[in-house]
Amino acid sequence: MVETHRILAVFGALVGLVAVVVAGELAGAFHALERQVPWPVWAAAILAAGFPAFLGVVRAALRRRITPHTLMTAGAMAAAAVGEWSTAFLLVLFMRIGEAVERFTTEHARAALRALMELRPERGRVARGCEEVEVPVEEIRPGEVVVVRPGERIPVDGVVLEGYAAVDQSAMTGEAVPVEVRPGDRVLATTIALMGSLRLRATQVGQATAFGRLLHLIEQAETHRPQVQRIADRFSAFYLPVVAAVGLSTLLVRRDPLAMAAVFAVACSCAVALATPVALLAAVGAAARRGILIKGGRFLEALARADVLLVDKTGTLTRGHLQITDVVPRDGWRKEQVLELAASVERYSEHPIARAILRAASGLAVPDPQDFRALPGIGVQARVDGHEVTVGTPRLVADPEVQDQVRRLSEAGKTVLCVLRDGEPIGLLAASDELRPEAAQALAALRELGLATIELLTGDRPEAAASVAHTLGIPYRAGLLPEDKIAVVRDYQARGHVVVMVGDGVNDAPALAQADVGIAMGGGTDVALEAGHIALLRDDWHLLPEAVRLARRTVRVIRTNLVFTALYNLLGLSLATLGHLPPVLAAAAQVFPDVGILLNSARILRR
Ligand code: ADP
Ligand code: MG
Numbered sequence: 001m002v003e004t005h006r007i008l009a010v011f012g013a014l015v016g017l018v019a020v021v022v023a024g025e026l027a028g029a030f031h032a033l034e035r036q037v038p039w040p041v042w043a044a045a046i047l048a049a050g051f052p053a054f055l056g057v058v059r060a061a062l063r064r065r066i067t068p069h070t071l072m073t074a075g076a077m078a079a080a081a082v083g084e085w086s087t088a089f090l091l092v093l094f095m096r097i098g099e100a101v102e103r104f105t106t107e108h109a110r111a112a113l114r115a116l117m118e119l120r121p122e123r124g125r126v127a128r129g130c131e132e133v134e135v136p137v138e139e140i141r142p143g144e145v146v147v148v149r150p151g152e153r154i155p156v157d158g159v160v161l162e163g164y165a166a167v168d169q170s171a172m173t174g175e176a177v178p179v180e181v182r183p184g185d186r187v188l189a190t191t192i193a194l195m196g197s198l199r200l201r202a203t204q205v206g207q208a209t210a211f212g213r214l215l216h217l218i219e220q221a222e223t224h225r226p227q228v229q230r231i232a233d234r235f236s237a238f239y240l241p242v243v244a245a246v247g248l249s250t251l252l253v254r255r256d257p258l259a260m261a262a263v264f265a266v267a268c269s270c271a272v273a274l275a276t277p278v279a280l281l282a283a284v285g286a287a288a289r290r291g292i293l294i295k296g297g298r299f300l301e302a303l304a305r306a307d308v309l310l311v312d313k314t315g316t317l318t319r320g321h322l323q324i325t326d327v328v329p330r331d332g333w334r335k336e337q338v339l340e341l342a343a344s345v346e347r348y349s350e351h352p353i354a355r356a357i358l359r360a361a362s363g364l365a366v367p368d369p370q371d372f373r374a375l376p377g378i379g380v381q382a383r384v385d386g387h388e389v390t391v392g393t394p395r396l397v398a399d400p401e402v403q404d405q406v407r408r409l410s411e412a413g414k415t416v417l418c419v420l421r422d423g424e425p426i427g428l429l430a431a432s433d434e435l436r437p438e439a440a441q442a443l444a445a446l447r448e449l450g451l452a453t454i455e456l457l458t459g460d461r462p463e464a465a466a467s468v469a470h471t472l473g474i475p476y477r478a479g480l481l482p483e484d485k486i487a488v489v490r491d492y493q494a495r496g497h498v499v500v501m502v503g504d505g506v507n508d509a510p511a512l513a514q515a516d517v518g519i520a521m522g523g524g525t526d527v528a529l530e531a532g533h534i535a536l537l538r539d540d541w542h543l544l545p546e547a548v549r550l551a552r553r554t555v556r557v558i559r560t561n562l563v564f565t566a567l568y569n570l571l572g573l574s575l576a577t578l579g580h581l582p583p584v585l586a587a588a589a590q591v592f593p594d595v596g597i598l599l600n601s602a603r604i605l606r607r
Pocket of ligand 1: 312313314315346349350351353354376377378379380391392394415417458459460480482506507
């Protein structure tokens with residue numbers, strides 16, 4: 001891996017530098033130099049080397065703050081005061097080197113994210129009048145016609161008007177296999193038209209595209225600090241005063257300014273502060289490249305600890321590409337009439353059922369509805385040609401004859417819907433959906449990873465739920481309204497479980513939000529990106545066990561980072577307070593933990 005090579009190169013350069021300094025120090029070369037060079041030259045060299053850092057120290061002091069550099073500077077001044085000019089100079093030099101290493105470390109941890117940002121398209125070609133003009137993407141307006149040639153990155157989210165192409169969506173979804181698009185299909189910014197050219201109507205541009213929002217969410221991810229990080233933050237708040245106290249007592253007890261300088265040099269490495277964010281950045285970046293969008297570090301931590309998995313059915317365990325298989329009109333009605341009315345009401349619903357009904361009704365005259373209302377978990381309602389039409393769960397009808405029919409259809413595992421006009425049932429629709437083929441294997445992997453309780457939660461009827469649940473060998477609860485799903489999540493949480501909920505964001509967004517980790521399926525669609533704490537950019541259940549493994553690996557890396565830096569500092573501190581560590585060596589040794597953290601965190605990127 002190229003990245004590891006770069007880290008190792010920096011590491012090697014540091015080892016070389018430190019070796020030279022240590023050899024020089026042991027051979028007394030610096031002290032020999034000290035006698036040859038007059039002190040004002042040393043003072044000038046120190047000022048020149050440390051100037052930006054000193055400025056920061058003064059600024060912080062004006063705000064009555066101390067920083068790690070304050071203590072390092074105090075150490076250097078103490079060394080200079082006893083005539084150890086070379087020591088003072090080297091302390092300041094290593095302070096600056098430490099700063100550079102730290103910058104390298106954080107920058108490097110962001111590399112995976114930066115690579116993602118570089119995919120942001122810059123220019124696009126728009127059809128204006130009879131010509132095509134190339135403009136910066138910010139100048140493209142929604143509604144404009146955008147032209148994409150073979151091999152180009154699509155600059156906006158849009159709908160294909162003309163043309164046919166294979167689109168490489170790997171930037172958005174991590175999916176390597178190109179997808180074929182034709183007129184009417186949606187395409188996303190940053191994906192690449194591999195063969196064929198396209199004319200599209202732009203629907204979203206710039207920040208508003210799915211990719212723009214994705215970047216925004218990833219940037220925000222850094223602000224959701226996990227528990228371990230909060231502990232580290234609190235630790236730093238009292239850490240510096242404690243170090244100052246230890247250094248001053250060393251000075252008083254041992255009457256040795258150099259021992260104090262050594263204490264400051266050891267304790268003021270920033271490694272403790274870097275241990276968590278560096279690992280998290282690496283994890284969020286690694287996940288994003290595989291199509292897993294994590295909206296905050298603390299969700300990784302919760303995912304690593306989770307023991308209960310609750311899953312939604314329609315659109316989550318099933319593909320959500322429903323097919324209407326039966327249309328059963330009641331006496332006095334025709335199939336077409338039932339479908340027309342149902343399709344009219346479903347026009348504005350985003351539920352997978354709605355799409356199925358609209359597809360089944362294509363070619364029929366579907367009137368435009370008025371006063372559309374969604375009844376979450378129940379169905380949809382609207383006025384069509386002056387009549388109140390409802391499409392939804394068969395619970396809406398009490399009629400025993402209808403219920404008989406419903407049972408017959410449901411037992412085949414189908415989702416049954418009832419169409420009512422002015423409160424009277426006028427017919428039933430049955431829809432079948434396919435189980436996602438990889439779901440069973442992924443659930444087994446998740447169980448092995450310790451998510452011992454897995455349960456299916458659905459708003460659908462028990463018969464339809466049972467057929468899916470039996471295939472997967474998991475228990476189920478059916479007929480749940482959105483608030484019932486929240487109650488189930490809360491109930492598990494009250495009993496001390498850490499709950500992961502997987503849904504598609506339609507009707508289950510509140511339950512996703514209530515869970516410790518809400519994971520939304522439904523790659524790249526608006527609802528899926530907004531709902532939940534983790535969004536899967538590609539509908540693939542295999543991403544779930546992968547996410548859990550990544551989370552576990554990240555938490556492990558954070559722990560080792562913290563333990564390693566704490567032990568390293570403790571050892572250095574003991575040696576320093578006892579006066580066994582010359583300040584120059586203490587300062588030189590402090591550049592290693594940062595690189596160590598970086599190398600350790602790079603393990604997260606490994607598959
Ligand atoms: P799931 O929990 O399986 O994802 P939902 O909570 O989304 O199911 O929906 C539960 C039930 O509500 C559906 O089985 C259906 O009977 C009814 N329903 C929800 N939305 C619609 C809709 N747009 N049209 C018709 N029925 C709907
Ligand atoms: Mg659903």
